[in-house]
Amino acid sequence: MICKVLxxxxxxxxxxxxxxxxxMSIPAVAIYSEADxxxxxxxxxxxxICVGPAASLESYLKVDHILAAARKTNADxxxxxxxxxxxxxxxxxxxxxxxxxxxxxxxxxxxLLGDKVSARRLAQESGAPIIPGGLEPTADIxxxxxxxxxxxxxxxxxxxxxxxxxxxxxxxxxxELRPAFERARSEAESAFADNRVYVEKIIEQPHHVEIQxxxxxxxxxxxLGERECSIQRRYQKIIEETPSPFITQQVxxxxxxxxxxxxxxxxxxxxxxxxxxxxxxxxxxxxxxxTRLQVEHPITEMVTGFDLVAEQIRVASGEPLSFTxxxxxxxxxxxxxxxxxxxxxxNFTPSTGTIVxxxxxxxFGVRLDHGIREGLEITPYYDPILGKLCVxxxxxxxxxxxxxxxxxxxxVVGVQTTVPxxxxxxxxxxxxxxxxxxxxxxxxxxxLEAWSQADTENLSEVAALGATLFTTAYESKLADHSxxxxxxxxxxxxxxEQQVSR
Amino acid sequence: xxxxxxxxxxEIQLKLRVESGKPIVELQEYSPxxxxxxxxxxxxxxxxxxxxxxxxxxxxxxxxxxDIRRRTYHVRLQDELDITIAKLGLKDxxxxxxxxxxxxxxxxxxxxxxxxGDKVGKGDHLLVLEAMKMENEIxxxxxxxxxxxxxxxxxxxxxxxxxISIKGREDLK
Numbered sequence: 294m295i296c297k298v299l300x301x302x303x304x305x306x307x308x309x310x311x312x313x314x315x316x317m318s319i320p321a322v323a324i325y326s327e328a329d330x331x332x333x334x335x336x337x338x339x340x341x342i343c344v345g346p347a348a349s350l351e352s353y354l355k356v357d358h359i360l361a362a363a364r365k366t367n368a369d370x371x372x373x374x375x376x377x378x379x380x381x382x383x384x385x386x387x388x389x390x391x392x393x394x395x396x397x398x399x400x401x402x403x404x405l406l407g408d409k410v411s412a413r414r415l416a417q418e419s420g421a422p423i424i425p426g427g428l429e430p431t432a433d434i435x436x437x438x439x440x441x442x443x444x445x446x447x448x449x450x451x452x453x454x455x456x457x458x459x460x461x462x463x464x465x466x467x468x469e470l471r472p473a474f475e476r477a478r479s480e481a482e483s484a485f486a487d488n489r490v491y492v493e494k495i496i497e498q499p500h501h502v503e504i505q506x507x508x509x510x511x512x513x514x515x516x517l518g519e520r521e522c523s524i525q526r527r528y529q530k531i532i533e534e535t536p537s538p539f540i541t542q543q544v545x546x547x548x549x550x551x552x553x554x555x556x557x558x559x560x561x562x563x564x565x566x567x568x569x570x571x572x573x574x575x576x577x578x579x580x581x582x583x584t585r586l587q588v589e590h591p592i593t594e595m596v597t598g599f600d601l602v603a604e605q606i607r608v609a610s611g612e613p614l615s616f617t618x619x620x621x622x623x624x625x626x627x628x629x630x631x632x633x634x635x636x637x638x639x640n641f642t643p644s645t646g647t648i649v650x651x652x653x654x655x656x657f658g659v660r661l662d663h664g665i666r667e668g669l670e671i672t673p674y675y676d677p678i679l680g681k682l683c684v685x686x687x688x689x690x691x692x693x694x695x696x697x698x699x700x701x702x703x704x705v706v707g708v709q710t711t712v713p714x715x716x717x718x719x720x721x722x723x724x725x726x727x728x729x730x731x732x733x734x735x736x737x738x739x740x741l742e743a744w745s746q747a748d749t750e751n752l753s754e755v756a757a758l759g760a761t762l763f764t765t766a767y768e769s770k771l772a773d774h775s776x777x778x779x780x781x782x783x784x785x786x787x788x789x790e791q792q793v794s795r
Numbered sequence: 796x797x798x799x800x801x802x803x804x805x806e807i808q809l810k811l812r813v814e815s816g817k818p819i820v821e822l823q824e825y826s827p828x829x830x831x832x833x834x835x836x837x838x839x840x841x842x843x844x845x846x847x848x849x850x851x852x853x854x855x856x857x858x859x860x861x862d863i864r865r866r867t868y869h870v871r872l873q874d875e876l877d878i879t880i881a882k883l884g885l886k887d888x889x890x891x892x893x894x895x896x897x898x899x900x901x902x903x904x905x906x907x908x909x910x911x912g913d914k915v916g917k918g919d920h921l922l923v924l925e926a927m928k929m930e931n932e933i934x935x936x937x938x939x940x941x942x943x944x945x946x947x948x949x950x951x952x953x954x955x956x957x958x959i960s961i962k963g964r965e966d967l968k
Contacts, residue, residue, distance in 0.1 A: 638846040650837045650851060701864050706837045706851045709860075713867050720865075732846060747868040749805045752825050754863050757848040759798060759809040760818045760829050762859060764839070765852060 294610045295319060295370040295394055299363045300334070302374030303353060304664035305680045306588075307334035310372050313354040313602035324359060326352035328672050333664050340366050347674045353377045353542070356384050360391055370394035370609060372602075376676060379585040380407055396561050396609040398584045405559055406582040409453055409491075413579065419554040421579035424496065425568065430489035437474050437492045441467070444494040450477040451493060454485030460530070463495065492775040496578065498730040500539050501525065502572040503583075504552035505593045507604060508561045509614045516549045517593050517601075518623045523731045524718065526641050531711060532718060533589040534628040535596055538689060538727025544575050555582065564605050573730070588681065591660060592627035626692040627685045630700065630715040632663070636712025638742045643677045644709035646670070652704030658685040658692075659699045671708050679710065689727060693719055700726045717741040801858075872889070894939055894961035895897040898924060898952045900931065906948050909959065913941045921959055939963040 298314050299322040300307045307323060311334065314321040323338030324446045328347035335341045345352030352358070354377060363371060371388050372377035373396070382403035388395045397403070406412045410430060417423050425444040430453035431437055440570030441448045441464070450473055462473040462480035474490070482488040505517040511559035521537035540548070552567040566587050568580040590601050599616060607615060635641045647670045653661050663680025665671075671679070684699055686692030697719035703712050718724050721741055723733070748754060798809045810821040818829055830842040838851040852861045858871035902924040909921050919935040943960035946952060 351835055596831060649853075650835055704838070704851055704862070706853050713862070716865060717956055742862050745865075746865055747802045747805075749802050749807060752822055753827065753843045753846045754848060754866075754868075755802070755807060756809075756820045756825065756827050756829070757843050757850060757863065758802070758868055758870065759800065759807075759811060759820050759822065760843075761830055761839045761850050761852055761861065762800065762870060763798060763811040763818055763820075764833070765807075765859075766872065783968060 294612075295396075295491070296604055297322060297366065297368040297607065298370045298372050298396070298606065299324065299359070299366065299368035300338070300352070300372050300374060300456055301330060301359050302377055302379075303329055303334055303675065305662050305678060306374035306376075306586075306664075308337060308664045309591075309662050310374060310602055311337050313600055313606065316600075317603055317606060318707075319606065322362065322368045324353070324362050326674070328418055330676055331669065333666055333669075336368050341583050342366060349377065349674065353675075356387055360387065360393075363393055364391070368393070370396055370606070371584065372396040372605070375585050375588055380583070382407060394609050395540075396563065396605050398565065399560075399768045402559050402561060405585050406584050409581065412582055415558055416418065416551075416579035416582075417637065419551065419558045421551045421555065421569075422577065424578045424580075426492050426495040427578075428492050432478060432488045432490070434471060434474055437468075438470060440492040441470055444492070447495045449491075449493045449495050451473060451491045452477065452481035452485055452487070453489040453491055454487030456491040456789055459484040460490060496570050496572045498573045498732055499523075500537070500730055501530070501542055501568065501580075502537050502548065502571050502577070503566045503568040503587075504548050505587075505601075506552050506556045506561065506567060507589070507601070507608070508563065508565070508615060509560055509608045510611055511613050513614050514553050514556045514561065514616075515614060515616065515618045515621060516552055517597050517599070517621055519545060519548060520587075520589055520592060522589065523729055524724075524733050525731050526637075526734050531631050531633070532715060533592060533628065534626065534689075534692070535592045536626065537614075540571055541575055544571065544577060548577060551579070555579075563608050564601055588631065588678070589629050589664060591681060591683045592629045595627040595660065595683060596623040596625055598624075625685055625687050626689045627683060628692050628696050629681050629683045630696060630718075631681055631711065632679045632703075632705075634671045634679050634708045634713075635711055635712045637717075638745060639709075641711075643673065644671070645673050646708045648705060648707040650704060650706035652702065654682065654699035654702035656699070656702075658695050660684070663707075679705070679708075682715075691724075693725060713745050714741065717745045720744060798872060806912075847882055894937055894963050895957050896921060896933060896936060896959040896961065898954055898956045898958055899933075899956045900924070902931070902952060904946045904948055904950045904952060905959075907944060907946065909941050909944065911941055911944055915939065915941060915961060922946070924958075933958065935961060936962060937963045 297320045300310045307613045320339040322343045323334045323341040325335045326347050344358040345355050356742040371393055378384040382400040385395045385403055386400040413423050413428055426440045447465040450462040460477045462477045464470050464473045477490050478488045481490055501522045502519050504519050508514040519537050520533050520537055522533045526533035548569055555567055564585040564586050569577045570580050571577045594601055634644045648665055651667045660683045665679050684695040685693055686695050700712055700716040723729050798811055800807045812819050827844040832840045834840055841848045848863055849863055850863050852859055861868040871908055905923045905925045907922045915935040917935055917938045920932055922933050924931045924933055939961045942962045946958050
């Protein structure tokens with residue numbers, strides 16, 4: 294059994310992994326950058342090692358520093374979390390070469406599935422449909438033209454070397470192809486050092502549905518249901534739920550079987566997610582495999598009752614899976630809202646600053662995973678995720694109402710968050726009915742914003758607002774008079790006091 | 796003290812004063828019983844005629860952002876002094892018998908509602924001047940006919956610059 298785990302990550306996911314380690318009585322080692330010295334994952338860990346300055350490239354992505362930290366603390370395993378080096382085959386290999394246990398799939402599997410072309414071939418060989426055009430990346434405009442006319446417009450141009458919306462272009466007519474192709478190719482070149490792109494058929498009103506799989510080193514593979522992740526901004530998920538309110542039972546079964554076949558075909562090990570696109574007519578296509586723990590794994594934990602991080606650690610230690618397919622009987626409904634330091638009603642612009650007040654929701658069926666605290670500065674160096682709010686309910690309507698209630702309790706002062714956006718979604722007719730695709734935010738952002746805005750007809754609220762502002766302004770005036778030298782506003786001063794006193 | 800608050804697109808006028816250490820609010824015809832407790836530097840509990848509100852307040856780019864359970868209020872405030880200044884500005888314009896409407900404050904013209912030749916009544920909405928991220932409606936100081944529009948949307952104007960000329964009814968005779 295693994296004796297000490299080093300977590301090569303930060304923020305909420307590092308906290309999440311530390312929690313399971315604690316429960317398994319395994320000491321946990323945190324790594325941190327100079328900007329993260331006071332972060333909760335450092336405070337919670339048994340040991341903590343600084344791996345470099347704020348910039349990720351010089352700290353959380355610095356392989357030799359991380360390996361040195363493991364050596365120094367005598368950690369015998371590395372958990373990569375998600376993001377950073379989690380899907381990096383070179384890192385996984387380096388970890389194994391120095392004799393440590395890598396908590397994740399083998400470096401060979403990471404390399405195979407990390408390459409879109411080989412991943413899609415594998416999926417196709419396992420019987421999964423592929424998006425037309427998706428098997429032949431190209432850097433040649435003539436080849437692109439040929440594929441486009443074969444699969445039919447509208448088409449999507451997509452970088453072969455990576456994701457995140459970079460190098461992506463929608464083309465509706467043949468004469469738009471050349472300029473879009475050139476731009477996508479140069480974007481892909483600068484972002485991923487790979488100028489090959491796919492020319493794919495566009496899937497209309499697609500749903501993003503993924504299957505959680507788990508495999509041990511003894512050939513056992515199970516699936517733990519699906520997650521619907523169609524509420525996305527900039528091709529990144531923001532709200533997920535399980536089960537999907539959209540797919541039919543037949544599609545659920547078929548996707549589950551395909552996911553198992555794909556995992557078996559690459560002799561998968563540990564936690565993995567097979568992603569599919571499902572169109573409005575329930576036709577589905579293989580998208581990719583995420584060879585790591587997903588951000589949204591807690592909702593699967595809530596409906597199945599299994600701790601996926603603990604299971605990752607056991608499987609990496611060589612133990613057989615602690616549950617069989619028959620043991621997995623998902624119950625009820627779970628929803629996750631990602632809490633980003635972003636203003637949902639201002640283009641999801643990242644927000645930085647100091648968290649001066651934090652009121653966390655709780656109560657029956659509520660789970661909050663986060664890596665923040667009062668007094669913590671949210672810096673621009675890393676992913677803006679602050680945490681994840683998850684709820685469980687017997688039924689979907691109960692879960693939606695519970696999430697709305699929990700979001701109403703959530704108070705983060707000092708940075709803008711996606712809490713108001715998520716709350717508007719929970720109160721929006723289309724989400725309540727479970728009718729939404731990845732087009733949701735494009736279609737409804739205006740309605741969501743209108744819901745979230747001030748209700749000036751509510752005199753009680755307006756009176757409360759006025760009295761509060763009055764008191765605030767009055768106090769700040771008093772402060773201005775009492776301290777002429779203090780040029781900054783009272784707010785800045787209060788913020789500073791809070792930082793100092795904590 | 797009179798507060799003018801711009802909440803979303805609406806302007807709300809509140810009369811506020813302190814009586815034996817407690818704030819009193821008058822809002823239209825409504826003057827509820829208020830019980831305010833400051834919880835932290837950034838949050839308050841208010842009982843407004845017994846209705847419980849838990850607010851958090853933080854400064855934003857152009858005023859305050861206030862969260863009240865379900866909703867977010869973006870508020871821009873004008874207090875007594877600002878209102879007085881604004882009034883003086885507009886008063887200057889209205890006193891001008893030649894019907895020159897001048898900019899009471901420096902700002903950006905965001906919309907113009909009238910054109911040369913239009914007939915306007917006193918108090919009609921002429922244009923919007925954005926200053927310090929506040930939208931100020933400039934109204935006609937007198938009834939008459941627009942003889943000249945000196946600005947168009949997007950223009951930045953200095954304080955005192957003539958925006959619109961109106962020939963008063965008296966002069967039209």
